[in-house]
Amino acid sequence: MMFAILILSSAIFITIRSQVTVTSLVEGRLVQIASFPPISTFQASVTLVQDGTNIILIDTPTATDTAAMTQMLNGMQQRNLSPAQVNMVVVTHGHPDHFGQDGSFAAATHYYNNFIYIGASQFTPLTFDSMGSVQLTPNVQLWQTPGHTPQDVSVIVRNVPSRGTVAVVGDLFLHASGVMNPQMWESFAWNIQTGKQNRNKVICAVDYIVPGHGPIFQVTTEMKNMAACSISGNNPISGQMMMYPGSNMALQCFSNANCASFADYANCVRSTRMNHNVCCSTTSCP
Numbered sequence: 001m002m003f004a005i006l007i008l009s010s011a012i013f014i015t016i017r018s019q020v021t022v023t024s025l026v027e028g029r030l031v032q033i034a035s036f037p038p039i040s041t042f043q044a045s046v047t048l049v050q051d052g053t054n055i056i057l058i059d060t061p062t063a064t065d066t067a068a069m070t071q072m073l074n075g076m077q078q079r080n081l082s083p084a085q086v087n088m089v090v091v092t093h094g095h096p097d098h099f100g101q102d103g104s105f106a107a108a109t110h111y112y113n114n115f116i117y118i119g120a121s122q123f124t125p126l127t128f129d130s131m132g133s134v135q136l137t138p139n140v141q142l143w144q145t146p147g148h149t150p151q152d153v154s155v156i157v158r159n160v161p162s163r164g165t166v167a168v169v170g171d172l173f174l175h176a177s178g179v180m181n182p183q184m185w186e187s188f189a190w191n192i193q194t195g196k197q198n199r200n201k202v203i204c205a206v207d208y209i210v211p212g213h214g215p216i217f218q219v220t221t222e223m224k225n226m227a228a229c230s231i232s233g234n235n236p237i238s239g240q241m242m243m244y245p246g247s248n249m250a251l252q253c254f255s256n257a258n259c260a261s262f263a264d265y266a267n268c269v270r271s272t273r274m275n276h277n278v279c280c281s282t283t284s285c286p
Helices: 065-077 184-186 191-205 222-228
Strands: 001-008 010-018 018-028 031-036 037-041 045-051 054-058 088-091 109-112 115-117 122-125 134-139 140-144 153-160 166-168 207-211 268-272 276-278
Touching: 018 065, 045 065, 045 153, 054 134, 054 166, 088 153, 088 184, 153 191, 166 191, 191 222
Parallel strands: 054 088, 088 109, 166 207
Antiparallel strands: 001 010, 018 045, 031 037, 045 054, 109 115, 115 122, 134 140, 140 153, 153 166, 268 276
16 A cells, blocks of 8 residues: 655645556457347456455346356455455446346445445435546546446546556447447447547546456557547546545645646646645646
8 A cells, every 4th residue: 555645835644545456357248149130149347446445346247147147256256355345336337237246245335327225225316526427435436428328337447557547337338349440339329429428538538448348458549539639628537636535525735746646646736616726637627
């Protein structure tokens, strides 16, 4: 675990940078085997994120896919984890190949669209900020990214060793080849235009993507050019602030030197929403 000490004016703030990992427990696939009628074999991605003591599972296999369920549980066991230790389960969208085994994690808090489900019979609204995001843990955010369905969310994981920022997106992307050739994705999309906006938003913000039905892939320069990331307004990194661990409070700064310890948030800029200077991932944080 890494510690960073910031001396701001006369006060000393100690922030904790947790060890962050992103692990594929089940690698997704989607293969069309017949055209008329269209028939495909499929398996959804299941991803484990660890941010310090927080253990987050993103999507679970279809209820009838016992092989994928066994693969998921074996992968956890290899990491000395049991289902009872998972404290958050995120469902990227409401298709059954992405939440069929959620019942195996009854002790976890479950996130689906605009709601948080707790225990057997409790739920509470989940409030996203004006940019459509909510901070789950110090290094993990939940973004609203509709397109494949109206309820799509993506999990944005920062400070992943050797990978930077990783997005786990459900079916906002089906697989790597669909980034530049989205015809299959478009055939399944609820709203193509909204989906394209959110696909570009994610491409511009991250270094790697875990798609809903394929292995993790690196975001290339070609992909970023296609998404017009260099055009102002198309880069959603604007507005991402360094948060105090376990809170929705942005770290206050007085100069870039205060932010130098945070590679992803190196710019001290004014935030009108926070009403003070914040450590920001670009030169503009609203």
